[in-house]
Structure formats: C-alpha cells, structure tokens
Amino acid sequence: MKIGTLGAGLVAQSFALKAMAAGHEIVFSNRRGPETLTGLVGEFGPQAHAATLEEAARQEIVLLAVPWANVEDTLNSLPAWHGQILIDATNALTEGGAEDFGQDSSSEMIARLAPGARVVKAMNAMFMENFRKDPVIGDLRRAMFISGNDRSAASDVADLFEDLGFAPVLLGSLARGGRMQAVGATLAGHDLFLPWPAPRSFPAFNGEPAEETA
Ligand SMILES: NC(=O)c1ccc[n+]([C@@H]2O[C@H](COP(=O)([O-])OP(=O)(O)OC[C@H]3O[C@@H](n4cnc5c(N)ncnc54)[C@H](OP(=O)(O)O)[C@@H]3O)[C@@H](O)[C@H]2O)c1
Numbered sequence: 001m002k003i004g005t006l007g008a009g010l011v012a013q014s015f016a017l018k019a020m021a022a023g024h025e026i027v028f029s030n031r032r033g034p035e036t037l038t039g040l041v042g043e044f045g046p047q048a049h050a051a052t053l054e055e056a057a058r059q060e061i062v063l064l065a066v067p068w069a070n071v072e073d074t075l076n077s078l079p080a081w082h083g084q085i086l087i088d089a090t091n092a093l094t095e096g097g098a099e100d101f102g103q104d105s106s107s108e109m110i111a112r113l114a115p116g117a118r119v120v121k122a123m124n125a126m127f128m129e130n131f132r133k134d135p136v137i138g139d140l141r142r143a144m145f146i147s148g149n150d151r152s153a154a155s156d157v158a159d160l161f162e163d164l165g166f167a168p169v170l171l172g173s174l175a176r177g178g179r180m181q182a183v184g185a186t187l188a189g190h191d192l193f194l195p196w197p198a199p200r201s202f203p204a205f206n207g208e209p210a211e212e213t214a
Pocket of ligand 1: 006007008009010011012029030031032033053064065066067068070073074089090091092093123124125126127128129
C-alpha cells in the first residue's frame with residue numbers, strides 16, 4: 001500500500017524504513033516542497049516518492065510527523081479529508097514542556113483540525129532509536145501503543161504495526177488512551193516488550209463494549 005507522510009524528518013524516515021521493508025511505498029511530503037526531497041527519495045529507493053502535502057494526504061493512510069508548533073498550519077493547509085486514516089505521531093511539546101490538555105488530549109485537538117480524517121495515535125511514545133531496532137527478540141515483540149475513536153481505523157493501524165513486527169497495544173479512545181501515551185504520561189518513553197503471539201484486546205470506549213480477539 002502507498003502511505004503518505006506529512007513531514008519527512010526523523011519520525012517519517014524511521015517509519016518509512018520499516019514500512020518499505022514490509023513492502024509498502026511511502027509518499028513523503030514536507031513544508032518546503034517535493035523538490036527538496038529528491039535526495040531523500042534517491043537514498044530510500046524506488047518505494048519512496050516525493051510529493052506535495054496534498055498528494056501525501058490523499059493516501060489511504062497518512063502519518064502526521066511534524067513538530068507540535070506546526071501541526072495547526074500543516075492541517076489547515078490541506079483540503080477536506082474523506083475518511084483516510086491519519087496516524088498522529090506527534091508529541092505536544094512546547095518550550096514550557098508537555099502541553100496540558102486536562103481531560104482532552106492533543107490527538108482530540110488534531111481530530112478537530114482534521115474533520116473527516118480517522119485519527120489514530122501511534123508511534124509518539126517511542127524514541128526513534130528504539131523504533132528503528134528489530135522489534136522482535138525471541139518470543140517477545142516491542143509494544144506499540146495505539147489509541148483511536150474509530151475502532152476499525154485503530155484496528156487497521158494495529159494490523160499495520162503488527163506487519164512491521166510490533167506488538168500492538170490498544171488503549172481506547174483518543175481522550176483516554178491518547179492521554180496515557182502522551183509525552184510525559186505513564187506509558188511514554190519506555191521500551192516495553194510483550195510475549196508474542198498475544199491476543200488483541202480492545203478496551204471499552206465510546207460506548208462500545210470491550211472485545212478480545214485471538
Ligand atoms: N524524534 C523522536 O524521537 C520522536 C519520537 C516520537 C514522536 N516524535 C514527534 O514526531 C513529530 C516529528 O518529529 P521529528 O523528530 O520527525 O521532527 P523533524 O526531524 O524535525 O522533522 C520535522 C518535519 O516536519 C516538516 N514540517 C514542519 N512544519 C511543517 C508544515 N507546516 N507543513 C509540512 N511539513 C512541515 C519538516 O519539513 P521541512 O524540513 O520542510 O521544514 C520536517 O520534514 C514531532 O511532533 C515530535 O514530537 C518525535
């Protein structure tokens with residue numbers, strides 16, 4: 001599948017390396033335009049493409065990987081979303097540290113800025129130096145925390161990261177799970193592993209009952 005990235009820095013490139021190894025193509029975009037990405041796509045090979053933000057955002061799955069200060073500008077510059085999955089890999093870091101959203105979360109804010117997109121939070125809680133390592137160690141797999149308000153989108157993102165070798169851990173809604181995996185929160189920044197294979201659990205959220213699949 002072709003996956004778009006908004007941002008082409010460390011996080012987008014780290015994701016691209018693993019996604020390309022699993023057979024996906026990457027449509028990179030950044031603020032300065034596709035012509036500035038020629039060197040990068042040359043280095044990454046034929047599965048990588050350089051595009052405008054609009055073209056990257058048209059893909060079925062889109063990774064948001066820009067600095068927090070630029071999230072609003074990035075999303076406001078895009079045309080309407082039509083149900084694409086928007087993976088929010090950002091951390092709401094300001095000069096004063098982690099931004100406090102109270103009972104809300106940074107991903108809820110992103111969902112409001114991208115109406116029509118199915119926002120799923122993933123990747124943000126992991127240092128890229130860990131993300132880039134082999135996620136499989138014997139019978140263990142590196143845990144990938146995932147939150148979303150749309151269960152089917154969260155499940156698709158869990159499938160994607162499972163294909164990349166991770167053990168997806170679904171935390172629930174963007175407000176509840178998003179807060180747990182936010183920068184500075186309990187689950188952020190640790191390098192955790194789970195015995196594999198593991199059943200996939202969906203906690204109860206948005207009024208839907210909890211569910212476990214083998
Ligand atoms: N670094 C980590 O270990 C890590 C881990 C988890 C999550 N995160 C989060 O992931 C996000 C990205 O981090 P990063 O380390 O990949 O940053 P980065 O290496 O500095 O790359 C940022 C990218 O965002 C692009 N960008 C900035 N403003 C933009 C705009 N208005 N429109 C479109 N593209 C824009 C930049 O494009 P130009 O070069 O054209 O300006 C650049 O390609 C941040 O929110 C960060 O907190 C980082």
